[in-house]
Amino acid sequence: MLQANSRPANATLILLASLYCAQGLPSGLLAHSLPVLLRQHGVDLALIGLLKLLALPWLLKVLWAPWVDRLASPRLGHHRGWILPLQMTVIAIVTGLALINPERLFDSHFLLLIGLLLLVNLAASTQDIATDGLAVRLLPERWRGLGNSLQVCGYKVGMLVSGSGLLLAMDTLGWYLSLALVAALLVLMTVPIWRFAERRELPFLPEQAEPAGPGLLLRHYRGLLMQPGMLFWLAVLLSFKLGDALGSPMIKPMLVDQGWSNTELGQLTLISSLVGIAGAFIGGLLYARIGALRALLGFGLLQAVGIAAMAQLVHAGGNSALVYSVALFEQAADGMSTVALFAVMMRQCRPEHEGADFTLQASVQLLLAGLVGASSGLLAKWLGYEALFVGAGVLGLLALPLVLLYFRRSQLAALVHAQ
Structure with a gap:
């Protein structure tokens, strides 16, 4: 166990920075790049404005957060058992978007785009619950400020890369390769959590958690x-x-x-x-x-x-x-x-x-x-x-x-x- 004054290991800092940067990548895509791309393809302003509703999972995640705390994967570990599948889901969706012709995606396949974006927000917001829980457990009291620096910085860097960075790359690389690079970056950000031995370092203690079942939320x-x-x-x-x-x-x-x-x-x-x-x-x-x-x-x-x-x-x-x-x-x-x-x-x-x-x-x-x-x-x-x-x-x-x-x-x- 880390002592109260012990600085977290570099591997811990890299792990947290990678997870928060990975959350910022799809967020920058949704908040900054897509509105521009949609308008360039002639999508109505009213529909672009309604995309903000796709962020509802971030507001509603408090309703299912207790189950993320309570349910653990016996093979992957508690937080890791949530983060890995959810991040792989986001990677699969971004990869899928990279394979679809944008002319169709913003026209005849627009409902498919909406559904995929909603799924990205649902996966990312749920992953955020597990990531925050992991950060609290990994960081001793004195160094939680530094840990939250990684949270803020990593998230903003991810948003910049997939927001401003992606728009700049589109002109040179095009839709397919630019989104493929975002997916590749997400894969790279997955390596630290894949290598993290959570079951050994942070074993789940179910006796300290709420019993599952009706009334858990309350x-x-x-x-x-x-x-x-x-x-x-x-x-x-x-x-x-x-x-x-x-x-x-x-x-x-x-x-x-x-x-x-x-x-x-x-x-x-x-x-x-x-x-x-x-x-x-x-x-x-x-x-x-x-x-x-x-x-x-x-x-x-x-x-x-x-x-x-x-x-x-x-x-x-x-x-x-x-x-x-x-x-x-x-x-x-x-x-x-x-x-x-x-x-x-x-x-x-x-x-x-x-x-x-x-x-x-x-x-x-x-x-x-x-x-x-x-x-x-x-x-x-x-x-x-x-x-x-x-x-x-x-x-x-x-x-x-x-x-x-x-x-x-x-x-x-x-x-x-x-x-």
Whole structure:
């Protein structure tokens, strides 16, 4: 077993990075490449917009996550028994898409395309449950920030490769070879989990899991919510990313209104994404040094300052140096704060309940943030961009006292329990 201060082995870090990168590859294909390709082939905008509904498995996975925690393969191992078949399913689908003529796929075979994409999302979202559970078990407390850096960075790299990278490759390599390369990369990302001896290193302990059968869903999540301090932690989850959720959807529309072209926005997006990846990696390293409380408070403060600073750009869109400075700072702060939040989420996961416990927390965090993000355009129209960004920063600051209160109550509960 790893000690609390032991740095994970390089093989463990490579394993987790490969799994999260593998999840980012199909996500980038669905979110960035396919909408462009569909429109180029004349698919109606309304149908392209409805593709967002194919992401429903990511929202609904909380309903079957307890079964991923409970059911284990006696031959492949617990998490590995889920990850390998699901990743092979995604590889098979991407390979199949590479063999189909795109002219037919986007026309007469469009329903087939929809069905395959839904299956990809179902497989990838279920695999994410098992991957998160595996990450919680593999990473000691101090190094969970670094582990979540790999999660954020690996996923974003995968999305960049199959999003921007795939679109660039299409012009040179064409549909068939470009998708074949995505499938080949997925095969490469499967090698570490294929070689991982989970049954020996992380044996499944069914006596610590919920009994299977009717009522598993209710028993599982009731047990999590009854943990000491969980209600305060849920308040942190609901509030910590609200400021970012409110302000970030309006950054690009604001720049469009100030005359930024698609090329200029694309360059800004690419560079800021790379800076966000670097921020996530730095955040993970700092988490190991400064601990959970100071990481959440410090990175949360940077996040609030970053989104509020966008108000300085409302009348300064022509100053590209200022835009880049503020945008890159905001993205770095977002990466750092996300890593810290995910790392503390891992602390709340119970043994043999890791996948579903992490999934529920992630779903809670996204729920209110999604609703607030959906209202950002309306609020920007009513209040103006400047008031929106300042309000988003204030909202981010208001979450920090909740973080402090949660940790103080947790420390007090630990003292009482020790006595």
